[in-house]
Amino acid sequence: MKKEFDFFDRPKVQKALSGIFVGAFLGLLVLNFFFPKKAYFVWDAWPAFYALFGIIGCVLLVIIAKGIRYIVKKKEDYYG
């Protein structure tokens, strides 16, 4: 039988991908420090501002979305 295409399920690949991600993240932080962007509002040009915005914004949105879900969630056949 033909072997299944399971590239992304191999532990080695997953480990390598995690490594690349962490390395790229750190590299980008360094790059960001040396090449700051032109600021619109002063604080948006701080180093690592965007990374922090991404992390905090993500958690914030998920909390808001969970709050909305708590209110609006109904059973799949609610509308019949």
Next chain:
Amino acid sequence: MDNVFPPALILIIGALLIPFLKGHIKSAYMILLPIVAFLAILNIPPGNYQMFSFLGQDMSLRFDSLSLVFAYVFVIIACIANIYALHVKGDRERVAACIYPGAALGAVFAGDLITLFIFWEMMTFAALFIIWSNKTAGARAAGMRYLLMHLFGGLCLLTGIIMTVHNTGTATFGYIGLDAGLASWLILIGFAVNAVVLPFHAWLPDAYPEASITGAIFLTAFTTKTAVYVLARTFPGAEVLMFAGVAMALFGVCYAIIENNIRRLLSYHIVSQVGFMVAAVGVGVPLAINGLAAHAFAHVLYKGLLFMAIGAVLYRVGTAKASELGGLYRTMPLTALFCIIGAASISGIPFLSGFVSKSMTLAAAGQEGIMFVWLLLTLASVGTLLSVGFKVPYFTFFAKDSGKRPPEAPLNMLIAMGLAAFLCVFIGIYPAALYNILPYGAIFAPYTIASVTIKFLFAAGVLLAFIFLLRTNFYPAKLLAVNLDVDWFYRKLGLGFLKLLGVPLAWLNNLGSRFLLEIMPKVLIWFGKNPSAMLKVAYLTVRSPFSSSPGKFQKEAQDIKAVYPNYVFQPWSIGFTMAFITIFLVLYLIIYYTL
């Protein structure tokens, strides 16, 4: 100026031929028709063209840079979607899917409000038939609700247009602004229904996921983008749109995060993306108008691509619910790749189309110093990364293996997705191709080391948080559930209201019909059998309480009732009767001659 043949009519009239064609000729025809329209558009020099007069108004076409950007992408996606839909056999959807882009072209090329309105309504009905051609009960009901919402919007628009023509004497389709009072607000509401502005948005996530997989590609492209176009024409710089757009952008992503049905998720995300464009209309500066045109162009392509990829999954697996998918990359690697390209484009990853288009709107808000727009739209971008950028490809093609091993998508679908993906990449690495057709030219340089760095860093930050939330099980779980939206008001509350009205009204109706049609005729017939006897009974009944011996009266009344209707009131002799008649005759004659 010379007359031109409206490109819209190439598609609309061309659509009528479709049912007469068969097999490969039909397939080729479907793909060639948008290309012919495209060539026709390229050959028309920019300018205004007066066609003919109608109701004392000049019907005209307008070809300028703003309308052309939208027209180009409309014919491109129509061509790609027709390739994707090659396997569809039914003529109904094919014809509707050909008229629909034609009507959209007609709307963006309209030079006056009346032409606009005609094509506007044509779009509504073409879209309705696309929804209905997926012959499920859900599609039928959702189509009906779609129609109701759009009729409401269309009537607001029509009323606004009539008032405008009445007030100003012309139906010119240009800047309207909000100073003209009620007329301009009605037009704005009419546009807002199609632009999914809250709270008129619910028809979109309600109806689009109910369409067939091919129909959905067409639906995502035209209605909302045409609405953005007309808003950019008529209400640039209207502050209210800034707030509306930001609200839509955030609302859309929040619902996308919790939605389980991926096609509905993508539909909610359209609300968010169109929110970006509506906010750009509100900002209104040249960079923002450029931004919304570019964004609309890019959006049609990558949102179409995402709908195609998920459509292929639905076609092969039979479900588009995140809770039933996972691990599909093993057997659908190309679809997975195209989905990732679409998801990365929509997230604004550098070197893809979303980056060069979306950053323009943000830059416009930033340069104008409108902090809340910039901050909240950036937050909405986080939501885009989270809900579509990572969630859609991850939950569908990776994540927990669902054990499903569907075959790869059919060839025509792969070609269509490949074309859309190619355009996403092409615009990303060669943005000049897009910038040169923008209304205000190439006034924006997207690529600097700093801008690319921060965008990647931004995405990496969101990815880090996404992984963290998944690992800690804090990310909203995949649940089989529906999430209530504004459509609850007309799907549940409206029904309840009808019932509430129905119960007392039905009771009243029953009562009325019983009294008028049953009881009253019976009584009259009964009374008519012997009126004098009945009058005597009535007299006796009324008289009895005032008499010293009421028993006597009551007894007599009962005796009469017992023999009714054969009771004889008073046996009179013939002579007496004759005398009576004579007296009445004399009285009558006296009255007749004296008065």
